[in-house]
Amino acid sequence: MSSILSIQHISKSYGPIQALKDVSFDVPEGCVFGILGPNGSGKTTMLGIVLDVLLADVGNYSWYGGMEHSTARKQIGALLETPNFYHYLSAFDNLEINAAIKQRGHDDRDQVLKQVGLYERKDSKFQTFSLGMKQRLAIGAALLGNPKILVLDEPTNGLDPAGIAEIRELIRQLNKQGITIIIASHMLDEIEKVCTHVAILKKGTLLLHGPVDEVLLSEDQVEVRADNTAQLQQALEAMPGIKKIKLNDNTLQLTCDATVTTAQVNAYCTGMGITLSHLLLRKKSLETKFMELTNQ
Amino acid sequence: MKELLAIEWLKIKRYRTFWILAGLFLLLMPLWNIEVANGMLKFGGNAKGGLNFLSTAYSFPEVWGNLGFWGSIFIMFLSILVIILTTNEYAYRTNRQNIIDGMKRIEFFHAKVALVLLLSVLATVYLFVLGLAFGGVNSGSLSGLFSQFQQVGYFFLLSLDYLGFALFLALWIRRSGLAIGLFLLYSMIIENIARGLLNSMMDKPFGNFLPLQASDELLPFPLMQMAKTMMGSGTGINMTTYATITVAWCAVYYFAGRMLLLRNDW
Numbered sequence: 366m367s368s369i370l371s372i373q374h375i376s377k378s379y380g381p382i383q384a385l386k387d388v389s390f391d392v393p394e395g396c397v398f399g400i401l402g403p404n405g406s407g408k409t410t411m412l413g414i415v416l417d418v419l420l421a422d423v424g425n426y427s428w429y430g431g432m433e434h435s436t437a438r439k440q441i442g443a444l445l446e447t448p449n450f451y452h453y454l455s456a457f458d459n460l461e462i463n464a465a466i467k468q469r470g471h472d473d474r475d476q477v478l479k480q481v482g483l484y485e486r487k488d489s490k491f492q493t494f495s496l497g498m499k500q501r502l503a504i505g506a507a508l509l510g511n512p513k514i515l516v517l518d519e520p521t522n523g524l525d526p527a528g529i530a531e532i533r534e535l536i537r538q539l540n541k542q543g544i545t546i547i548i549a550s551h552m553l554d555e556i557e558k559v560c561t562h563v564a565i566l567k568k569g570t571l572l573l574h575g576p577v578d579e580v581l582l583s584e585d586q587v588e589v590r591a592d593n594t595a596q597l598q599q600a601l602e603a604m605p606g607i608k609k610i611k612l613n614d615n616t617l618q619l620t621c622d623a624t625v626t627t628a629q630v631n632a633y634c635t636g637m638g639i640t641l642s643h644l645l646l647r648k649k650s651l652e653t654k655f656m657e658l659t660n661q
Numbered sequence: 662m663k664e665l666l667a668i669e670w671l672k673i674k675r676y677r678t679f680w681i682l683a684g685l686f687l688l689l690m691p692l693w694n695i696e697v698a699n700g701m702l703k704f705g706g707n708a709k710g711g712l713n714f715l716s717t718a719y720s721f722p723e724v725w726g727n728l729g730f731w732g733s734i735f736i737m738f739l740s741i742l743v744i745i746l747t748t749n750e751y752a753y754r755t756n757r758q759n760i761i762d763g764m765k766r767i768e769f770f771h772a773k774v775a776l777v778l779l780l781s782v783l784a785t786v787y788l789f790v791l792g793l794a795f796g797g798v799n800s801g802s803l804s805g806l807f808s809q810f811q812q813v814g815y816f817f818l819l820s821l822d823y824l825g826f827a828l829f830l831a832l833w834i835r836r837s838g839l840a841i842g843l844f845l846l847y848s849m850i851i852e853n854i855a856r857g858l859l860n861s862m863m864d865k866p867f868g869n870f871l872p873l874q875a876s877d878e879l880l881p882f883p884l885m886q887m888a889k890t891m892m893g894s895g896t897g898i899n900m901t902t903y904a905t906i907t908v909a910w911c912a913v914y915y916f917a918g919r920m921l922l923l924r925n926d927w
Binding site for chain 1: 664667668671672675676677678749753754755757758759760761762763764765766768924925926927
Protein backbone atom coordinates (compact mmCIF):
# COMPACT_ATOMS: atom_id res chain seq x y z
CA MET A 366 0.00 0.00 0.00
CA SER A 367 1.42 3.36 -1.01
CA SER A 368 0.75 6.37 1.14
CA ILE A 369 -1.91 8.78 0.00
CA LEU A 370 -1.05 11.48 2.52
CA SER A 371 2.38 11.97 3.99
CA ILE A 372 2.90 14.38 6.86
CA GLN A 373 6.43 15.42 7.75
CA HIS A 374 7.54 17.22 10.90
CA ILE A 375 4.61 19.57 11.18
CA SER A 376 4.62 22.06 14.05
CA LYS A 377 2.17 24.85 14.67
CA SER A 378 1.60 27.26 17.51
CA TYR A 379 -1.07 29.79 18.31
CA GLY A 380 0.85 32.41 20.24
CA PRO A 381 2.24 30.71 23.34
CA ILE A 382 0.20 27.54 22.83
CA GLN A 383 1.88 24.86 20.80
CA ALA A 384 -0.91 23.05 18.98
CA LEU A 385 1.26 20.55 17.11
CA LYS A 386 4.77 19.41 17.93
CA ASP A 387 6.79 17.81 15.16
CA VAL A 388 4.07 15.45 13.94
CA SER A 389 4.88 12.98 11.17
CA PHE A 390 2.89 10.06 9.84
CA ASP A 391 1.68 8.48 6.63
CA VAL A 392 -1.82 7.51 5.64
CA PRO A 393 -1.82 4.35 3.48
CA GLU A 394 -4.14 4.17 0.50
CA GLY A 395 -7.41 2.37 1.04
CA CYS A 396 -7.46 2.50 4.84
CA VAL A 397 -9.80 4.07 7.33
CA PHE A 398 -7.42 6.26 9.29
CA GLY A 399 -8.58 7.49 12.67
CA ILE A 400 -7.04 10.54 14.31
CA LEU A 401 -7.80 10.31 17.98
CA GLY A 402 -7.25 12.68 20.80
CA PRO A 403 -9.01 14.51 23.60
CA ASN A 404 -10.44 17.99 23.03
CA GLY A 405 -7.72 20.46 22.16
CA SER A 406 -5.18 17.82 21.19
CA GLY A 407 -4.62 19.27 17.72
CA LYS A 408 -6.81 17.03 15.54
CA THR A 409 -8.60 19.83 13.74
CA THR A 410 -5.41 21.89 13.48
CA MET A 411 -3.75 18.90 11.80
CA LEU A 412 -6.56 18.53 9.27
CA GLY A 413 -6.80 22.30 8.77
CA ILE A 414 -3.14 22.35 7.78
CA VAL A 415 -3.35 19.53 5.24
CA LEU A 416 -6.40 21.28 3.74
CA ASP A 417 -4.49 24.60 3.49
CA VAL A 418 -6.93 26.46 5.71
CA LEU A 419 -4.25 26.84 8.38
CA LEU A 420 -0.56 27.42 7.83
CA ALA A 421 2.04 25.24 9.53
CA ASP A 422 4.98 27.00 11.18
CA VAL A 423 7.33 24.21 10.15
CA GLY A 424 7.02 21.02 8.15
CA ASN A 425 5.19 19.95 5.05
CA TYR A 426 2.75 17.44 3.68
CA SER A 427 2.01 15.83 0.35
CA TRP A 428 -1.11 14.30 -1.16
CA TYR A 429 -0.86 11.46 -3.68
CA GLY A 430 2.91 11.53 -3.45
CA GLY A 431 3.29 15.22 -4.26
CA MET A 432 0.31 16.39 -6.34
CA GLU A 433 -0.22 20.16 -6.48
CA HIS A 434 -2.25 20.92 -3.35
CA SER A 435 -5.28 22.64 -4.85
CA THR A 436 -5.55 19.97 -7.58
CA ALA A 437 -5.41 17.30 -4.88
CA ARG A 438 -8.09 19.06 -2.82
CA LYS A 439 -10.48 19.03 -5.78
CA GLN A 440 -10.40 15.24 -5.55
CA ILE A 441 -10.84 15.14 -1.80
CA GLY A 442 -14.16 15.38 -0.03
CA ALA A 443 -13.68 17.12 3.29
CA LEU A 444 -15.65 18.24 6.28
CA LEU A 445 -13.70 20.45 8.68
CA GLU A 446 -15.03 21.38 12.11
CA THR A 447 -18.37 22.93 11.09
CA PRO A 448 -20.69 22.70 8.09
CA ASN A 449 -19.81 25.80 6.05
CA PHE A 450 -22.51 26.97 3.66
CA TYR A 451 -24.16 30.13 2.37
CA HIS A 452 -27.06 30.60 4.76
CA TYR A 453 -29.30 32.30 2.22
CA LEU A 454 -28.97 29.59 -0.44
CA SER A 455 -30.81 26.28 -0.67
CA ALA A 456 -29.04 22.96 -0.12
CA PHE A 457 -29.11 22.37 -3.86
CA ASP A 458 -27.67 25.80 -4.75
CA ASN A 459 -24.97 25.44 -2.11
CA LEU A 460 -23.87 22.14 -3.60
CA GLU A 461 -23.68 23.85 -7.00
CA ILE A 462 -20.98 26.14 -5.60
CA ASN A 463 -19.07 23.20 -4.09
CA ALA A 464 -19.25 21.38 -7.42
CA ALA A 465 -18.23 24.48 -9.41
CA ILE A 466 -15.08 24.88 -7.33
CA LYS A 467 -14.26 21.18 -7.44
CA GLN A 468 -15.00 21.19 -11.18
CA ARG A 469 -16.73 17.86 -10.65
CA GLY A 470 -19.87 16.40 -9.17
CA HIS A 471 -22.33 18.87 -10.69
CA ASP A 472 -24.65 16.04 -11.73
CA ASP A 473 -24.26 14.12 -8.44
CA ARG A 474 -26.23 16.61 -6.42
CA ASP A 475 -29.55 14.75 -6.34
CA GLN A 476 -27.79 11.49 -5.62
CA VAL A 477 -25.71 12.73 -2.67
CA LEU A 478 -28.74 14.51 -1.21
CA LYS A 479 -30.58 11.18 -1.31
CA GLN A 480 -27.55 9.46 0.20
CA VAL A 481 -27.60 11.72 3.25
CA GLY A 482 -31.38 11.83 3.49
CA LEU A 483 -31.93 15.47 2.54
CA TYR A 484 -33.48 15.08 -0.89
CA GLU A 485 -36.93 16.22 0.26
CA ARG A 486 -35.39 19.38 1.69
CA LYS A 487 -33.10 20.18 -1.21
CA ASP A 488 -34.81 23.49 -1.98
CA SER A 489 -34.93 24.68 1.64
CA LYS A 490 -32.50 27.37 2.65
CA PHE A 491 -29.50 26.24 4.67
CA GLN A 492 -30.45 28.59 7.51
CA THR A 493 -33.68 26.62 8.10
CA PHE A 494 -31.77 23.37 8.72
CA SER A 495 -31.27 21.75 12.13
CA LEU A 496 -27.74 21.02 13.34
CA GLY A 497 -27.99 17.39 12.27
CA MET A 498 -29.26 18.35 8.80
CA LYS A 499 -26.42 20.84 8.38
CA GLN A 500 -23.98 18.09 9.26
CA ARG A 501 -25.63 15.75 6.76
CA LEU A 502 -25.38 18.38 4.04
CA ALA A 503 -21.69 18.82 4.81
CA ILE A 504 -21.17 15.08 4.44
CA GLY A 505 -23.17 15.21 1.21
CA ALA A 506 -20.96 18.01 -0.11
CA ALA A 507 -17.90 15.92 0.71
CA LEU A 508 -19.30 13.06 -1.38
CA LEU A 509 -19.73 15.15 -4.55
CA GLY A 510 -17.78 13.95 -7.55
CA ASN A 511 -16.85 10.52 -6.12
CA PRO A 512 -13.74 11.59 -4.19
CA LYS A 513 -10.94 9.09 -3.70
CA ILE A 514 -10.24 10.47 -0.24
CA LEU A 515 -12.65 11.61 2.42
CA VAL A 516 -11.48 13.77 5.31
CA LEU A 517 -14.05 13.88 8.07
CA ASP A 518 -13.57 15.95 11.19
CA GLU A 519 -16.04 14.83 13.87
CA PRO A 520 -18.54 13.65 11.25
CA THR A 521 -21.13 12.52 13.76
CA ASN A 522 -21.39 15.90 15.52
CA GLY A 523 -25.00 16.80 16.08
CA LEU A 524 -26.37 13.56 14.67
CA ASP A 525 -28.92 11.39 16.47
CA PRO A 526 -28.07 7.73 17.21
CA ALA A 527 -29.72 6.56 13.99
CA GLY A 528 -27.75 9.17 12.07
CA ILE A 529 -24.51 8.07 13.72
CA ALA A 530 -25.16 4.47 12.73
CA GLU A 531 -25.96 5.57 9.17
CA ILE A 532 -22.71 7.47 8.87
CA ARG A 533 -20.75 4.54 10.24
CA GLU A 534 -22.38 2.26 7.69
CA LEU A 535 -21.69 4.81 4.94
CA ILE A 536 -18.02 4.95 5.91
CA ARG A 537 -17.77 1.16 5.76
CA GLN A 538 -19.44 1.04 2.35
CA LEU A 539 -17.28 3.79 0.91
CA ASN A 540 -14.13 2.17 2.23
CA LYS A 541 -15.18 -1.11 0.58
CA GLN A 542 -15.32 0.79 -2.71
CA GLY A 543 -11.65 1.65 -2.19
CA ILE A 544 -12.04 5.16 -0.82
CA THR A 545 -9.45 6.20 1.74
CA ILE A 546 -11.07 7.77 4.78
CA ILE A 547 -9.36 10.00 7.31
CA ILE A 548 -11.54 10.57 10.31
CA ALA A 549 -10.87 12.66 13.39
CA SER A 550 -12.90 12.05 16.47
CA HIS A 551 -12.96 11.96 20.23
CA MET A 552 -15.75 9.39 20.03
CA LEU A 553 -13.67 6.31 20.58
CA ASP A 554 -16.24 3.69 19.84
CA GLU A 555 -16.78 5.37 16.46
CA ILE A 556 -13.13 5.00 15.59
CA GLU A 557 -12.87 1.53 17.04
CA LYS A 558 -15.75 0.25 14.99
CA VAL A 559 -14.56 1.48 11.62
CA CYS A 560 -10.85 2.23 11.63
CA THR A 561 -8.05 0.13 10.25
CA HIS A 562 -5.33 2.59 11.31
CA VAL A 563 -5.05 5.12 14.13
CA ALA A 564 -2.90 8.02 15.19
CA ILE A 565 -3.26 9.25 18.75
CA LEU A 566 -2.55 12.88 19.58
CA LYS A 567 -2.23 14.46 22.96
CA LYS A 568 -1.53 18.15 23.44
CA GLY A 569 -0.05 18.34 19.96
CA THR A 570 2.27 15.37 20.35
CA LEU A 571 1.80 12.23 18.32
CA LEU A 572 1.76 9.44 20.92
CA LEU A 573 1.58 6.52 18.51
CA HIS A 574 0.27 5.55 15.11
CA GLY A 575 -0.11 2.46 12.97
CA PRO A 576 -2.58 -0.30 12.09
CA VAL A 577 -5.21 -0.79 14.79
CA ASP A 578 -4.28 -4.48 15.17
CA GLU A 579 -0.63 -3.73 15.81
CA VAL A 580 -1.14 -0.73 17.99
CA LEU A 581 -3.65 -2.45 20.16
CA LEU A 582 -2.72 -6.14 20.04
CA SER A 583 0.68 -5.61 21.59
CA GLU A 584 -0.97 -5.07 24.92
CA ASP A 585 -3.70 -7.67 24.64
CA GLN A 586 -4.29 -10.12 27.41
CA VAL A 587 -5.01 -13.79 27.26
CA GLU A 588 -7.13 -15.38 29.95
CA VAL A 589 -6.65 -19.05 30.75
CA ARG A 590 -8.12 -21.45 33.26
CA ALA A 591 -7.44 -25.10 34.06
CA ASP A 592 -8.45 -27.46 36.86
CA ASN A 593 -5.07 -27.16 38.50
CA THR A 594 -4.29 -23.46 38.61
CA ALA A 595 -0.94 -23.79 40.34
CA GLN A 596 0.35 -26.31 37.82
CA LEU A 597 -0.86 -24.11 34.96
CA GLN A 598 0.88 -21.07 36.38
CA GLN A 599 4.09 -22.94 36.82
CA ALA A 600 4.01 -24.23 33.28
CA LEU A 601 3.24 -20.85 31.75
CA GLU A 602 5.97 -19.07 33.65
CA ALA A 603 8.39 -21.10 31.63
CA MET A 604 6.73 -20.28 28.30
CA PRO A 605 8.68 -17.87 26.10
CA GLY A 606 6.88 -14.66 25.19
CA ILE A 607 4.83 -14.42 28.37
CA LYS A 608 5.71 -11.22 30.15
CA LYS A 609 3.46 -11.19 33.13
CA ILE A 610 1.04 -13.53 34.82
CA LYS A 611 -1.60 -12.31 37.16
CA LEU A 612 -3.89 -14.52 39.19
CA ASN A 613 -7.43 -13.32 39.38
CA ASP A 614 -9.76 -15.70 41.29
CA ASN A 615 -8.81 -18.94 39.59
CA THR A 616 -8.20 -17.35 36.20
CA LEU A 617 -4.73 -16.42 34.97
CA GLN A 618 -4.32 -13.21 33.02
CA LEU A 619 -1.34 -13.31 30.72
CA THR A 620 0.35 -10.29 29.26
CA CYS A 621 2.17 -11.52 26.20
CA ASP A 622 4.45 -10.36 23.41
CA ALA A 623 2.71 -9.36 20.23
CA THR A 624 3.88 -12.58 18.60
CA VAL A 625 2.09 -14.88 21.03
CA THR A 626 -1.26 -16.16 19.81
CA THR A 627 -3.98 -18.00 21.68
CA ALA A 628 -3.29 -21.04 19.49
CA GLN A 629 0.31 -21.13 20.70
CA VAL A 630 -0.77 -20.90 24.32
CA ASN A 631 -3.20 -23.75 23.81
CA ALA A 632 -0.64 -25.93 22.02
CA TYR A 633 1.95 -25.23 24.69
CA CYS A 634 -0.35 -26.19 27.56
CA THR A 635 -1.51 -29.32 25.78
CA GLY A 636 2.12 -30.22 25.26
CA MET A 637 2.68 -29.85 28.99
CA GLY A 638 -0.21 -32.19 29.64
CA ILE A 639 -2.61 -29.52 30.82
CA THR A 640 -6.10 -29.25 29.40
CA LEU A 641 -7.41 -25.70 29.38
CA SER A 642 -10.97 -25.24 30.46
CA HIS A 643 -11.01 -21.59 29.38
CA LEU A 644 -9.04 -19.65 26.81
CA LEU A 645 -9.95 -16.10 25.87
CA LEU A 646 -8.24 -13.27 24.03
CA ARG A 647 -9.29 -10.12 25.80
CA LYS A 648 -8.67 -7.17 23.52
CA LYS A 649 -8.00 -4.10 25.47
CA SER A 650 -10.67 -1.67 24.44
CA LEU A 651 -9.48 1.39 22.62
CA GLU A 652 -10.96 3.46 25.37
CA THR A 653 -8.84 1.80 28.07
CA LYS A 654 -5.80 2.13 25.90
CA PHE A 655 -6.60 5.73 25.08
CA MET A 656 -7.11 6.64 28.73
CA GLU A 657 -3.85 4.97 29.69
CA LEU A 658 -1.97 6.79 26.97
CA THR A 659 -3.42 10.21 27.42
CA ASN A 660 -3.29 10.18 31.20
CA GLN A 661 0.39 9.44 31.36
CA MET B 662 -10.85 34.93 -14.17
CA LYS B 663 -14.06 33.98 -15.95
CA GLU B 664 -14.45 30.80 -13.87
CA LEU B 665 -13.84 32.76 -10.67
CA LEU B 666 -16.48 35.33 -11.60
CA ALA B 667 -18.88 32.52 -12.51
CA ILE B 668 -18.48 31.14 -8.98
CA GLU B 669 -18.99 34.62 -7.47
CA TRP B 670 -22.14 34.91 -9.56
CA LEU B 671 -23.48 31.65 -8.06
CA LYS B 672 -22.97 33.18 -4.62
CA ILE B 673 -24.85 36.40 -5.33
CA LYS B 674 -27.48 35.66 -7.91
CA ARG B 675 -30.02 34.55 -5.32
CA TYR B 676 -28.85 36.88 -2.55
CA ARG B 677 -31.59 39.39 -1.79
CA THR B 678 -29.29 41.90 -0.06
CA PHE B 679 -27.23 42.13 -3.24
CA TRP B 680 -30.25 42.94 -5.39
CA ILE B 681 -31.64 45.46 -2.91
CA LEU B 682 -28.38 47.41 -2.57
CA ALA B 683 -27.56 47.25 -6.28
CA GLY B 684 -31.17 48.18 -7.09
CA LEU B 685 -31.07 51.19 -4.75
CA PHE B 686 -27.89 52.35 -6.45
CA LEU B 687 -29.45 52.00 -9.88
CA LEU B 688 -32.70 53.67 -8.84
CA LEU B 689 -31.62 56.47 -6.52
CA MET B 690 -28.75 57.80 -8.60
CA PRO B 691 -30.95 59.01 -11.52
CA LEU B 692 -33.81 60.09 -9.22
CA TRP B 693 -31.46 62.22 -7.15
CA ASN B 694 -29.95 63.81 -10.23
CA ILE B 695 -33.36 64.54 -11.72
CA GLU B 696 -34.24 66.39 -8.52
CA VAL B 697 -30.95 68.32 -8.53
CA ALA B 698 -31.48 69.25 -12.19
CA ASN B 699 -34.97 70.42 -11.27
CA GLY B 700 -33.52 72.80 -8.72
CA MET B 701 -33.50 70.93 -5.43
CA LEU B 702 -30.33 72.80 -4.47
CA LYS B 703 -30.72 76.46 -5.12
CA PHE B 704 -30.24 79.81 -3.50
CA GLY B 705 -33.19 81.93 -2.45
CA GLY B 706 -36.79 81.78 -3.54
CA ASN B 707 -39.40 79.12 -3.01
CA ALA B 708 -40.21 75.95 -4.87
CA LYS B 709 -40.90 77.86 -8.05
CA GLY B 710 -38.48 80.79 -7.92
CA GLY B 711 -34.86 81.21 -6.97
CA LEU B 712 -31.61 80.64 -8.75
CA ASN B 713 -30.66 77.11 -9.75
CA PHE B 714 -26.87 77.18 -9.84
CA LEU B 715 -26.63 73.67 -11.10
CA SER B 716 -29.04 74.01 -13.99
CA THR B 717 -26.24 74.05 -16.55
CA ALA B 718 -24.46 71.17 -14.90
CA TYR B 719 -26.57 68.62 -16.75
CA SER B 720 -25.58 69.73 -20.25
CA PHE B 721 -22.57 68.47 -22.14
CA PRO B 722 -19.79 68.57 -21.20
CA GLU B 723 -20.37 69.47 -17.50
CA VAL B 724 -22.71 66.52 -17.04
CA TRP B 725 -19.80 64.05 -16.66
CA GLY B 726 -18.14 65.84 -13.77
CA ASN B 727 -21.43 66.59 -12.10
CA LEU B 728 -22.76 63.03 -12.31
CA GLY B 729 -19.34 61.80 -11.25
CA PHE B 730 -19.45 63.96 -8.13
CA TRP B 731 -22.85 62.64 -7.07
CA GLY B 732 -21.75 59.17 -8.06
CA SER B 733 -18.97 59.38 -5.49
CA ILE B 734 -21.69 59.46 -2.84
CA PHE B 735 -23.82 56.71 -4.36
CA ILE B 736 -20.79 54.45 -4.74
CA MET B 737 -21.18 53.95 -0.96
CA PHE B 738 -24.01 51.50 -1.67
CA LEU B 739 -21.69 49.36 -3.73
CA SER B 740 -18.85 49.69 -1.21
CA ILE B 741 -21.10 48.41 1.55
CA LEU B 742 -22.18 45.61 -0.77
CA VAL B 743 -18.55 44.60 -1.32
CA ILE B 744 -18.01 44.59 2.45
CA ILE B 745 -21.08 42.43 3.03
CA LEU B 746 -20.23 39.95 0.29
CA THR B 747 -16.70 39.57 1.64
CA THR B 748 -17.43 39.43 5.36
CA ASN B 749 -20.23 36.90 4.67
CA GLU B 750 -17.53 34.47 3.66
CA TYR B 751 -15.99 34.79 7.10
CA ALA B 752 -19.31 34.71 8.95
CA TYR B 753 -20.39 31.53 7.14
CA ARG B 754 -16.82 30.19 7.06
CA THR B 755 -17.33 29.58 3.38
CA ASN B 756 -13.90 31.09 2.77
CA ARG B 757 -12.57 27.90 4.35
CA GLN B 758 -14.96 25.73 2.41
CA ASN B 759 -13.93 27.33 -0.89
CA ILE B 760 -10.32 26.42 -0.11
CA ILE B 761 -11.24 22.94 1.08
CA ASP B 762 -13.12 22.37 -2.18
CA GLY B 763 -9.96 23.17 -4.11
CA MET B 764 -9.65 26.94 -4.64
CA LYS B 765 -6.22 28.39 -4.12
CA ARG B 766 -6.04 31.19 -1.58
CA ILE B 767 -4.89 33.55 -4.29
CA GLU B 768 -7.87 32.53 -6.43
CA PHE B 769 -10.25 33.33 -3.59
CA PHE B 770 -8.64 36.77 -3.39
CA HIS B 771 -8.65 37.30 -7.15
CA ALA B 772 -12.33 36.36 -7.31
CA LYS B 773 -13.10 39.27 -4.98
CA VAL B 774 -10.75 41.59 -6.87
CA ALA B 775 -12.48 40.60 -10.11
CA LEU B 776 -15.83 41.40 -8.51
CA VAL B 777 -14.55 44.86 -7.53
CA LEU B 778 -13.28 45.45 -11.07
CA LEU B 779 -16.54 44.28 -12.60
CA LEU B 780 -18.69 46.42 -10.29
CA SER B 781 -16.49 49.44 -11.11
CA VAL B 782 -16.88 48.83 -14.82
CA LEU B 783 -20.64 48.39 -14.52
CA ALA B 784 -20.99 51.53 -12.36
CA THR B 785 -18.97 53.48 -14.93
CA VAL B 786 -21.05 52.16 -17.82
CA TYR B 787 -24.16 53.16 -15.89
CA LEU B 788 -22.75 56.64 -15.33
CA PHE B 789 -22.06 56.89 -19.05
CA VAL B 790 -25.64 55.88 -19.91
CA LEU B 791 -27.07 58.36 -17.39
CA GLY B 792 -24.75 61.06 -18.75
CA LEU B 793 -25.94 60.44 -22.29
CA ALA B 794 -29.57 60.67 -21.18
CA PHE B 795 -29.19 63.81 -19.00
CA GLY B 796 -26.83 65.53 -21.42
CA GLY B 797 -28.92 64.66 -24.43
CA VAL B 798 -32.12 65.97 -22.86
CA ASN B 799 -30.58 69.17 -21.45
CA SER B 800 -28.23 70.06 -24.30
CA GLY B 801 -30.59 69.09 -27.07
CA SER B 802 -27.60 67.88 -29.06
CA LEU B 803 -24.54 65.71 -28.65
CA SER B 804 -22.04 68.50 -29.24
CA GLY B 805 -19.39 68.76 -26.55
CA LEU B 806 -20.11 65.21 -25.48
CA PHE B 807 -16.42 64.24 -25.44
CA SER B 808 -14.80 67.48 -24.32
CA GLN B 809 -14.53 66.45 -20.67
CA PHE B 810 -14.90 62.77 -21.25
CA GLN B 811 -11.85 61.93 -19.12
CA GLN B 812 -14.15 62.47 -16.14
CA VAL B 813 -15.89 59.20 -16.97
CA GLY B 814 -12.48 57.60 -16.59
CA TYR B 815 -12.03 59.43 -13.29
CA PHE B 816 -15.28 57.92 -12.09
CA PHE B 817 -13.93 54.46 -12.91
CA LEU B 818 -10.83 55.22 -10.83
CA LEU B 819 -12.97 56.57 -8.03
CA SER B 820 -15.14 53.42 -8.03
CA LEU B 821 -12.07 51.24 -7.99
CA ASP B 822 -10.64 53.29 -5.11
CA TYR B 823 -13.79 53.07 -2.98
CA LEU B 824 -14.57 49.42 -3.71
CA GLY B 825 -10.93 48.39 -3.37
CA PHE B 826 -10.70 50.17 -0.03
CA ALA B 827 -13.92 48.46 1.08
CA LEU B 828 -12.57 45.07 0.03
CA PHE B 829 -9.32 45.58 1.89
CA LEU B 830 -11.16 46.69 5.01
CA ALA B 831 -13.45 43.65 4.84
CA LEU B 832 -10.55 41.22 4.43
CA TRP B 833 -8.74 42.85 7.31
CA ILE B 834 -11.61 43.28 9.79
CA ARG B 835 -13.57 40.16 8.73
CA ARG B 836 -16.68 41.22 10.66
CA SER B 837 -19.44 42.87 8.73
CA GLY B 838 -20.83 45.35 11.28
CA LEU B 839 -17.45 46.63 12.37
CA ALA B 840 -16.13 46.86 8.82
CA ILE B 841 -19.16 48.82 7.59
CA GLY B 842 -19.01 51.10 10.63
CA LEU B 843 -15.32 51.81 10.12
CA PHE B 844 -15.81 52.35 6.42
CA LEU B 845 -18.53 54.96 6.97
CA LEU B 846 -16.66 56.65 9.82
CA TYR B 847 -13.46 56.78 7.82
CA SER B 848 -14.95 58.02 4.60
CA MET B 849 -17.20 60.67 6.16
CA ILE B 850 -15.36 61.81 9.29
CA ILE B 851 -11.91 60.43 9.99
CA GLU B 852 -10.48 61.21 6.58
CA ASN B 853 -11.83 64.75 6.68
CA ILE B 854 -10.25 65.38 10.07
CA ALA B 855 -6.94 63.89 8.96
CA ARG B 856 -7.07 65.86 5.74
CA GLY B 857 -7.69 69.13 7.57
CA LEU B 858 -4.86 68.47 10.00
CA LEU B 859 -2.40 67.46 7.30
CA ASN B 860 -3.26 70.38 5.05
CA SER B 861 -2.90 72.92 7.85
CA MET B 862 0.41 71.47 9.02
CA MET B 863 2.10 71.13 5.66
CA ASP B 864 2.79 73.73 3.02
CA LYS B 865 1.39 71.43 0.33
CA PRO B 866 -2.11 69.91 0.65
CA PHE B 867 -0.90 66.38 1.31
CA GLY B 868 -4.20 65.66 3.05
CA ASN B 869 -5.74 65.55 -0.40
CA PHE B 870 -3.66 62.47 -1.13
CA LEU B 871 -5.39 60.34 1.53
CA PRO B 872 -6.88 57.07 0.21
CA LEU B 873 -10.43 58.13 -0.66
CA GLN B 874 -9.78 61.88 -0.90
CA ALA B 875 -7.32 61.41 -3.75
CA SER B 876 -10.09 60.13 -5.97
CA ASP B 877 -12.66 62.59 -4.58
CA GLU B 878 -10.33 65.35 -5.82
CA LEU B 879 -10.79 63.98 -9.33
CA LEU B 880 -14.50 64.81 -9.22
CA PRO B 881 -15.02 67.90 -7.05
CA PHE B 882 -18.37 69.53 -6.35
CA PRO B 883 -19.10 71.44 -9.60
CA LEU B 884 -19.77 74.82 -7.96
CA MET B 885 -16.64 74.57 -5.85
CA GLN B 886 -14.61 74.02 -8.96
CA MET B 887 -16.10 77.09 -10.60
CA ALA B 888 -15.49 79.23 -7.54
CA LYS B 889 -11.91 78.06 -7.19
CA THR B 890 -11.15 78.76 -10.81
CA MET B 891 -12.70 82.22 -10.56
CA MET B 892 -10.76 83.17 -7.44
CA GLY B 893 -7.59 81.53 -8.65
CA SER B 894 -7.23 79.62 -5.38
CA GLY B 895 -6.36 76.28 -6.92
CA THR B 896 -3.93 74.00 -5.14
CA GLY B 897 -1.64 73.73 -8.10
CA ILE B 898 -2.01 69.96 -8.16
CA ASN B 899 -3.22 68.64 -11.45
CA MET B 900 -5.61 65.78 -12.17
CA THR B 901 -2.87 63.50 -13.48
CA THR B 902 -1.25 63.58 -10.05
CA TYR B 903 -4.52 62.68 -8.34
CA ALA B 904 -5.22 59.94 -10.87
CA THR B 905 -1.74 58.49 -10.33
CA ILE B 906 -2.12 58.59 -6.57
CA THR B 907 -5.52 56.90 -6.81
CA VAL B 908 -4.03 54.09 -8.87
CA ALA B 909 -1.19 53.83 -6.34
CA TRP B 910 -3.71 53.44 -3.50
CA CYS B 911 -5.50 50.70 -5.45
CA ALA B 912 -2.17 48.91 -5.78
CA VAL B 913 -1.66 49.27 -2.02
CA TYR B 914 -5.07 47.67 -1.32
CA TYR B 915 -4.26 44.87 -3.71
CA PHE B 916 -0.88 43.99 -2.26
CA ALA B 917 -1.93 44.49 1.35
CA GLY B 918 -5.03 42.33 0.86
CA ARG B 919 -3.01 39.69 -0.91
CA MET B 920 -0.48 39.60 1.91
CA LEU B 921 -3.22 39.31 4.54
CA LEU B 922 -4.82 36.35 2.79
CA LEU B 923 -1.65 34.47 1.97
CA ARG B 924 0.05 34.83 5.33
CA ASN B 925 -2.73 34.30 7.84
CA ASP B 926 -4.73 31.33 9.07
CA TRP B 927 -8.30 31.27 7.81
